[in-house]
Amino acid sequence: MTDPTKKGTGHRVPPEQHRFGPGRPGNRKGRPKGSKNTRTIVRELSAERHVVKENGEPVAYTTAELLFITLARKAMTGDVRASRLLDKYRAMFELEPAEMPGGVLLVFDDMTVEEWELNLKAHNARNAYLERTEWRAASDD
Numbered sequence: 001m002t003d004p005t006k007k008g009t010g011h012r013v014p015p016e017q018h019r020f021g022p023g024r025p026g027n028r029k030g031r032p033k034g035s036k037n038t039r040t041i042v043r044e045l046s047a048e049r050h051v052v053k054e055n056g057e058p059v060a061y062t063t064a065e066l067l068f069i070t071l072a073r074k075a076m077t078g079d080v081r082a083s084r085l086l087d088k089y090r091a092m093f094e095l096e097p098a099e100m101p102g103g104v105l106l107v108f109d110d111m112t113v114e115e116w117e118l119n120l121k122a123h124n125a126r127n128a129y130l131e132r133t134e135w136r137a138a139s140d141d
Contacts, residue, residue: 080130 009015020026036044046064053059061069068089074082111119 048063049060051058051060075086
């Protein structure tokens with residue numbers, strides 16, 4: 001193994017004329033002052049405010065709020081991918097169901113409690129099956 005205190009050239013010891021001298025940085029061009037990294041760009045874009053009309057009234061939302069509103073609406077219409085993505089974000093931000101604001105449960109008048117419970121069991125069984133098959137597909141990759 002080479003002694004790094006030795007003068008000379010070799011692995012990790014460039015010739016003297018190629019070493020960085022005082023006041024001469026290693027990456028002279030580097031990142032320009034004032035340039036933004038990806039995190040800053042995403043933060044600024046998600047904080048932008050947009051005015052949209054809801055029920056004929058103008059309402060201001062941030063880009064992030066609009067994205068989550070759209071995602072929630074798609075999930076409520078039955079889009080499974082949107083629902084899973086929404087669940088992923090809930091888990092990412094550690095939102096437990098108790099911490100989330102309440103929702104609305106729609107039960108049609110012509111459905112009895114027993115019919116509703118049967119539909120719920122079928123729905124839960126389908127979701128459990130989808131989660132198992134998704135897990136298997138992910139583990140096969």
